[in-house]
Amino acid sequence: MTHLSVRALETIGAAGYTDEEWARAAGWTDGLWRGDECGCDDDRCVGHHHETSEECGCLPILLDHIAQNREAYELWRDYRAAVEANDGRGDPKGYDAAWSRAEAWVRRHHPQALTFSLDAVVNGMRGISATYAGVDPGFVGTTPEPESPGHYRQQLWTEGVDQYGRQQALAAKADERPEALGRAGR
Numbered sequence: 001m002t003h004l005s006v007r008a009l010e011t012i013g014a015a016g017y018t019d020e021e022w023a024r025a026a027g028w029t030d031g032l033w034r035g036d037e038c039g040c041d042d043d044r045c046v047g048h049h050h051e052t053s054e055e056c057g058c059l060p061i062l063l064d065h066i067a068q069n070r071e072a073y074e075l076w077r078d079y080r081a082a083v084e085a086n087d088g089r090g091d092p093k094g095y096d097a098a099w100s101r102a103e104a105w106v107r108r109h110h111p112q113a114l115t116f117s118l119d120a121v122v123n124g125m126r127g128i129s130a131t132y133a134g135v136d137p138g139f140v141g142t143t144p145e146p147e148s149p150g151h152y153r154q155q156l157w158t159e160g161v162d163q164y165g166r167q168q169a170l171a172a173k174a175d176e177r178p179e180a181l182g183r184a185g186r
């Protein structure tokens with residue numbers, strides 16, 4: 001087990017996380033840090049991802065990625081609550097509010113998206129998705145848009161992940177090497 005540096009603790013603390021929460025966000029459910037002292041979840045970051053004398057470039061990316069996931073998690077929770085409110089008749093105000101937040105989230109974090117949806121199901125996954133111009137790249141989270149040729153839909157956030165963007169079913173494994181945490185964005 002490694003210790004987070006004072007600098008890393010300051011950065012993580014300023015973003016609103018304790019060291020334990022940061023370890024949990026990286027997938028270590030016992031809250032013990034096993035990444036590098038700079039705050040990166042890879043235990044060989046200093047001297048590999050950046051020089052010893054340099055600031056860690058991974059940490060801000062990880063922080064941003066987690067903040068993004070947390071926003072999505074919260075807006076989705078409110079969206080589902082609005083859909084299920086009043087014995088399933090729904091709460092139109094809450095529903096509209098969730099869509100507005102989703103729109104802001106997509107614009108901010110996925111500026112290339114053309115349209116977005118909370119209702120579209122992508123390859124059996126519910127969540128936040130968006131359409132893009134181009135040919136479907138054929139990834140797990142993409143699907144062609146039959147009604148608008150030359151466009152495809154991409155899943156941006158999926159129901160069933162926790163506030164850190166980790167699959168809830170996998171979160172029970174304390175020692176598993178985290179793969180997700182921000183990697184997709186690099």
Ligand SMILES: [Zn+2]
Nearest residue numbers: 040045049058
């Ligand atoms: Zn790193």
Ligand SMILES: [Zn+2]
Nearest residue numbers: 038040045056
């Ligand atoms: Zn680093």
